[in-house]
Amino acid sequence: MTEFPSENQETFNGWSRKIYLELPVPSEEDHISDQERILRELGKEYGEVRFSLKALRKLHPLCRDTQWKVTVFLVWNGREWELTDVEPGNTTNRHFGFCADLGSTTIAAELVDMNTGKVLCQKTGFNHQIQFGEDILTRIFYGKDSREKTEEIRKAVVESFLELFEKIREETGIRPEECGALVIAGNTTMIHFLLGLDAFCVFSSPYAVRTLKPDCYRAEELGFPLQGYVYCCPGQENYLGGDILSGILATGIHRGEKIAVFLDIGTNGELVIGNKEFLVSGAGAAGPALEGGVVKTGMRAEKGAVDRVLIEEGEVKVHVIGETVPKGICGSGIVDLLAQMFLNGWMDMRGKLVKEASVHIREKQGEPAAEYAPGLYFYQSDIDEFLKTKAAAGTMVEYMMHEMGLTMSDIEEFYVAGAFGTHISKEAGVTVGLYPDIPRDRIILPGNTSLQGAERILLHREEKETLEELLEKMTYIQFGAVDNFLHLMAAAQAVPHTDYSRYPSVVEELKRRGRL
């Protein structure tokens, strides 16, 4: 969660406004219509406000019964203010909005106090789309060319949101009906699903998707019980969606002088490099290895997962989430494990397990494997998978920096977005070559930047324009189309890299340990 100054309402130029009006009671001399009376009071500040039918229908007897002391709810519909509701008396202190990160596995939603900018509640829940496939491709094939199935998927997403809204209501007593706007950041596929669109286009040549910049839609039209409008962050390309753009906003690299790298690694790797002068973006398949769910004993970062690994005096010491018996290993555990095995010589620079190095390395199911906890093994094939992923990510960064005539030492900020980034040890990340070998304080793990960006947009309406300007400005590189990309990637599959000179701190550590 980004911390915003918690001053008064004026600080925020959010997607909704609540304004308390004490209107002059109609008289023979002043008998303009109720609608006009309210608009006259609002003045010119809000431009030509749209007056919703719902609000119009509520005016009577509400205005009379409250002696014309009412609160109006204005929601920005992307182009103009719409007066969506009228409430009795002064209700300006109850003024809320939602933002969300719509991920393929989990959805994170925040209820925001639009007066103070404070996040009142944050909840995450599974994306019910999972019933149509654990991985995105399966879901896409499920919905392909079928209006009905696309609709099933859409409904599953909406239901996931409704569950989150309900959880939030239970905790705060605030109903979604009291919220004016919902800002959602998600990748291109997720947004297609949310809008009820066939997402096959996202993964098939020529990658011309249905929309990258959806209009603002009425919440009602999308099936949400909110007052007003839903805005989805625009994306740049099929593989570079609104979650990344939102992330850029959250980190603010587009505003800074410093040359920054923004990296989000999941099934796909997305990358943005630049500062306020330039921005280059790219995306490529990375592989799901980092998400913990793919390797044989991998699991999500939940109770029973090994999340920290240290090899000392020939023994593997692990930390288990929930301080319980280990059941598997999550992303941060994997990076730790590989870094530790490499530094202790259990794994060589090609990423191959060295059977002679430890009793814990042995043949298992026809391949070498490392027993990182009693009965739990990390296999050679898992390592290979991981290295491909980290190589893809590393190569994207390398290639892009090179294209711009930059070297790793030019990187002043290296953001690793997502939950994965938050938990991984910086040192281990550098050791295995996932991150470049730069001063550790330049490696920044900002957490869920997609959600943070959505929150920022919700509270700062002008960021919609910022995003649109970013999209105009940003150059996109399609890595698949790059000639020597595979060659570069092969070199990057070594630990930490074929070119050791790029990793001086790792070399030093190896020397300290007498391994070089």
Add this chain to the structure above:
Amino acid sequence: MTEFPSENQETFNGWSRKIYLELPVPSEEDHISDQERILRELGKEYGEVRFSLKALRKLHPLCRDTQWKVTVFLVWNGREWELTDVEPGNTTNRHFGFCADLGSTTIAAELVDMNTGKVLCQKTGFNHQIQFGEDILTRIFYGKDSREKTEEIRKAVVESFLELFEKIREETGIRPEECGALVIAGNTTMIHFLLGLDAFCVFSSPYAVRTLKPDCYRAEELGFPLQGYVYCCPGQENYLGGDILSGILATGIHRGEKIAVFLDIGTNGELVIGNKEFLVSGAGAAGPALEGGVVKTGMRAEKGAVDRVLIEEGEVKVHVIGETVPKGICGSGIVDLLAQMFLNGWMDMRGKLVKEASVHIREKQGEPAAEYAPGLYFYQSDIDEFLKTKAAAGTMVEYMMHEMGLTMSDIEEFYVAGAFGTHISKEAGVTVGLYPDIPRDRIILPGNTSLQGAERILLHREEKETLEELLEKMTYIQFGAVDNFLHLMAAAQAVPHTDYSRYPSVVEELKRRGRL
């Protein structure tokens, strides 16, 4: 129906556009999103077009299946263009819109070809609201302070429209779903009912109504099966509604040099006087006498109604609609009858029946009555009612002219709007003092100007702004608030007027007949 030049599409700046696009097929080099592809092709001409969810969902597989030859439907939502639909191939020749006059008794709707401006079909039907009361006040009291009953009334209006749409479909094969916009002109009460608003405010002090300038609403939201938006002509006051404003547009008096009077007499009388330099408006209760439905044997102008009357050689000669046995008398028949009775001395200048003048004048149900057809009587009380109505109308004109320092001879155009005006004989109208005694070619009977104005707006979107400017410019006089109004009205109840000098042509005719 107004005749517009039937040139090509460019002539019209209507509320909707259909544009045929032959889009470049997406390729690796040009793989912008489908939405962006369409918007790019539309260019800047339409500004920042809203892209509806419905259209977005239709893009696939439609674009692919048609090799990217599609027609887009743009509808003006009052502030910007909204792309509401995408159709396969070139369907620009099927481009339609609706306009309607929403009256308390009847609704008249027109299906318009938005390419040529031609009216393809016009239908009228009863307003089903009648089930809640023949007269407006009864309906208003029915709906007062009840959401449910207001909703019943609203549904009755919508159903009346649906019936008209269905009649039009039967005749033309064109479904309302093919129409982009519906422009409706109606009085303030009718518009309140249409929007589902309690209309008690229209008739109760301080006459501050809910809205005089409704926003554009999605047709769907109002229960109409159209693509796009519904626009209701704005009104100026509780008693001076959008039907009058629309009428002004239709006659064009706001554009002309000539000093014009626009008069609409029904249950209420509405009046606008002016030209392009100034406009003054007013309204007052007139009485339903002119509508034919109130006098004892009165009826609507339908089969069996006496619509023309001539008294020759002591006998009443009548024309009956449908050339059948007379069943009653309609508005134009009433005016003819009174004029003829006056000119033949059967009725004196006070409007009293003169029993001695004819065998057809006799005591009936305790009051004098004229037998205008075998067994059908027009009663003294009916005459009194009529004279009050015509006095109210005449006095409004007189008062307003006087206020502006104008005399009757300054009137260059005298418009009598509505079906009533169309059928009434100018000569008879002058004789009874309903119209001023001005050269007959200055008396113009334009028909349903409310409908004509709605048609004009539908085809000329900029007239929305014209209307809004008119509203700013026009001064409204509340006749009820005028001190000597009742005094003036009493003088105007004579036939043609207490002051004979105002009716020189009537005086001449009376002299010719030896009655003066």
